[in-house]
Amino acid sequence: MTAPLLEFDGLRVSLGERPILRDVTLSVHAGEAVGLVGESGSGKSMTVKSVVRLLPGGSTVDGSVRFGGIDVGSLGPADLRRFRSRDVAMVFQDPRATVNPVRTIGDFLTEVLRDQGVGRAEATRRAAGSLAEVGVDDVRRRLSQRPYELSGGLLQRVVIAAALLTEPKLILADEPTTALDVTTQEEVVAILNEQRRQRSAALLFITHDLELAAAVCDRIAVMYAGEIVEILPADRLHDDARHPYTKALLGSRPGTVPPGERLRTVPGTPQSALTAPAGCVFADRCPVVESACRDLHPPMLSVGSGFAACHLLSEEVR
Amino acid sequence: MILFLGRKLAGLVATVAVASLVIFGALYLAPGDPAALLAGGHQPNPAALAEIRARYHLDDPFLLQYWHWLSGLLTGDPGDSMVLKEPVTSLIAARLPTTGLLVAYASLLILILGVASGIFAGVAGKAVDGVLTVTTTVLMAAPAFVAAILLIWVFATKLSWFPVYGSGTGFLDRIHHLTLPALALSGGYLAYVSRITRTEVRAELTSDHVAAARVRGLPRRHVLRRHVLRNAAPPILAVSGVTVAALFAGTAVAEQAFGVSGLGSLLVQSAARQDMVVVQAIALLLVAIFVLVNTLVDVLNAVLDPRLLRERS
Ligand SMILES: Nc1ncnc2c1ncn2[C@@H]1O[C@H](COP(=O)(O)OP(=O)(O)O)[C@@H](O)[C@H]1O
Ligand SMILES: [Mg+2]
Numbered sequence: 225m226t227a228p229l230l231e232f233d234g235l236r237v238s239l240g241e242r243p244i245l246r247d248v249t250l251s252v253h254a255g256e257a258v259g260l261v262g263e264s265g266s267g268k269s270m271t272v273k274s275v276v277r278l279l280p281g282g283s284t285v286d287g288s289v290r291f292g293g294i295d296v297g298s299l300g301p302a303d304l305r306r307f308r309s310r311d312v313a314m315v316f317q318d319p320r321a322t323v324n325p326v327r328t329i330g331d332f333l334t335e336v337l338r339d340q341g342v343g344r345a346e347a348t349r350r351a352a353g354s355l356a357e358v359g360v361d362d363v364r365r366r367l368s369q370r371p372y373e374l375s376g377g378l379l380q381r382v383v384i385a386a387a388l389l390t391e392p393k394l395i396l397a398d399e400p401t402t403a404l405d406v407t408t409q410e411e412v413v414a415i416l417n418e419q420r421r422q423r424s425a426a427l428l429f430i431t432h433d434l435e436l437a438a439a440v441c442d443r444i445a446v447m448y449a450g451e452i453v454e455i456l457p458a459d460r461l462h463d464d465a466r467h468p469y470t471k472a473l474l475g476s477r478p479g480t481v482p483p484g485e486r487l488r489t490v491p492g493t494p495q496s497a498l499t500a501p502a503g504c505v506f507a508d509r510c511p512v513v514e515s516a517c518r519d520l521h522p523p524m525l526s527v528g529s530g531f532a533a534c535h536l537l538s539e540e541v542r
Numbered sequence: 543m544i545l546f547l548g549r550k551l552a553g554l555v556a557t558v559a560v561a562s563l564v565i566f567g568a569l570y571l572a573p574g575d576p577a578a579l580l581a582g583g584h585q586p587n588p589a590a591l592a593e594i595r596a597r598y599h600l601d602d603p604f605l606l607q608y609w610h611w612l613s614g615l616l617t618g619d620p621g622d623s624m625v626l627k628e629p630v631t632s633l634i635a636a637r638l639p640t641t642g643l644l645v646a647y648a649s650l651l652i653l654i655l656g657v658a659s660g661i662f663a664g665v666a667g668k669a670v671d672g673v674l675t676v677t678t679t680v681l682m683a684a685p686a687f688v689a690a691i692l693l694i695w696v697f698a699t700k701l702s703w704f705p706v707y708g709s710g711t712g713f714l715d716r717i718h719h720l721t722l723p724a725l726a727l728s729g730g731y732l733a734y735v736s737r738i739t740r741t742e743v744r745a746e747l748t749s750d751h752v753a754a755a756r757v758r759g760l761p762r763r764h765v766l767r768r769h770v771l772r773n774a775a776p777p778i779l780a781v782s783g784v785t786v787a788a789l790f791a792g793t794a795v796a797e798q799a800f801g802v803s804g805l806g807s808l809l810v811q812s813a814a815r816q817d818m819v820v821v822q823a824i825a826l827l828l829v830a831i832f833v834l835v836n837t838l839v840d841v842l843n844a845v846l847d848p849r850l851l852r853e854r855s
Contacts, residue, residue, distance in 0.1 A: 316754060
């Protein structure tokens with residue numbers, strides 16, 4: 225297998241004394257879509273932000289994030305800018321907050337290209353093309369409109385068009401549909417996935433919706449309290465999930481119980497890296513916890529089609 | 543946009559109209575008999591008094607007097623000064639250029655130094671920010687007349703860089719004469735604009751859309767200009783507009799302190815002499831300029847951020 229495009233290698237991030245990410249090891253290959261799932265506060269956003277070095281001030285980083293074999297943390301200002309401009313693109317959760325509210329859609333779409341040295345007319349032509357490809361109609365008029373004149377779904381398509389426009393090798397999408405109307409969520413994700421496939425760009429897709437991740441991605445990584453606890457192929461999710469947390473998440477989806485019955489939830493409250501126990505991060509909420517779980521940190525084990533970090537699996541594996 | 547402009551214009555006219563009534567009314571109600579003042583002396587003869595009362599329509603009912611005054615204003619003749627016996631128009635015309643120059647000078651200082659130092663404080667580190675915060679606090683706390691005294695003492699008396707008194711003749715000489723008054727006039731406003739600029743720049747710097755622009759690999763300069771400053775501009779402009787508009791009124795203190803012969807000092811002197819006709823005309827002119835500048839700023843802001851057109855309609 226070729227070297228991964230993106231590699232998190234034992235990534236640890238703390239804010240002052242406070243741990244945010246405890247041990248993130250994950251890779252994304254060229255053209256591959258990886259879903260990063262977990263409850264809110266588990267560190268998904270911090271994980272993607274560490275790729276583009278958008279961590280809050282005062283963060284300390286251990287371990288590394290490598291892109292194309294190069295440690296992102298070692299990039300100087302010019303290289304970092306070049307990397308952000310050409311190699312990756314990011315789609316954020318709320319397009320209203322991330323597109324400058326007073327400038328036009330055309331400005332937003334073309335500014336990176338213009339900075340890369342593309343002429344105005346050519347940049348506008350490409351922006352119009354990209355908008356059309358993500359299913360925006362009346363493209364000419366849209367270019368001169370401002371964000372407040374567009375619906376949330378439409379604006380997120382604009383953001384996706386902008387992300388595709390620079391032909392990045394990797395797209396980071398942080399809950400790109402959470403802020404949208406339920407009816408447009410699926411459409412927007414489908415368009416993002418279809419377009420990035422056509423360009424064979426890799427995708428790191430963050431969501432708390434396991435089913436959505438499974439539908440869009442090749443592999444799923446499950447995150448809990450700043451750690452990745454299980455990684456497995458998306459199509460094996462239902463059959464091969466081994467980690468008690470993944471199982472609990474699978475059991476808490478709507479549709480797993482007959483209509484009218486109470487939906488099961490993952491027992492306990494979501495934890496962050498700060499409040500999680502020293503041993504296995506999930507020990508406090510795990511239905512099958514044993515005494516060793518609280519003290520010993522479980523290693524990532526290769527089980528079946530994927531990997532999981534759970535003490536209970538170590539006997540099976542041996 | 544047309545609708546917005548129409549609304550703004552209507553608002554402007556209405557404000558000035560109401561202001562004219564208030565100004566005229568306030569001075570009508572003010573104590574003191576203008577006729578006695580006009581006649582001069584302690585025991586004016588009754589015939590002269592009556593003649594004066596008739597000439598200035600002082601015995602007419604309030605609304606009729608107001609109407610006389612207003613129609614005079616609208617036809618470009620606000621009457622003659624009661625004390626100086628000169629047409630108000632020529633009194634104002636003689637002083638308007640000096641005051642205009644002083645205000646323009648102070649406005650430039652406010653906009654350039656205030657906005658620049660605000661941006662600097664917003665972007666630079668803690669040390670610079672701290673120094674600028676202390677400086678602006680002092681400036682904001684110091685009243686214009688205190689600033690004037692200090693400036694005169696240091697730059698005029700001690701260093702003799704600038705003249706102590708007068709308006710000067712010819713452009714460069716005037717600028718030379720108006721430098722200290724402009725500094726005294728602008729100090730507090732400058733600090734205020736600097737503070738607002740700093741706050742707005744800080745807010746934009748931490749906003750999501752600026753982070754998103756950085757993550758797109760845009761150069762720092764571009765992000766600063768097209769995202770941070772571009773978005774901070776409307777509120778800064780709004781505050782600067784009010785400030786500059788208020789400068790006209792502020793000229794009263796600065797012109798008096800530095801013996802500059804302008805509208806502000808004319809207003810103060812006329813008020814002291816109870817020269818109603820002049821006070822009314824200048825007061826209304828100041829209100830009109832204030833409202834006009836604010837309207838212009840509103841329109842400019844709507845061009846910068848078209849959301850404003852929508853929210854108000
Ligand atoms: N700017 C920040 N300052 C301090 N703590 C933060 C900041 N952003 C996130 N965190 C903390 O980091 C942890 C992970 O957050 P995040 O990556 O946003 O989680 P997720 O995206 O999975 O919901 C949370 O406990 C959150 O409280
Ligand atoms: Mg998040």
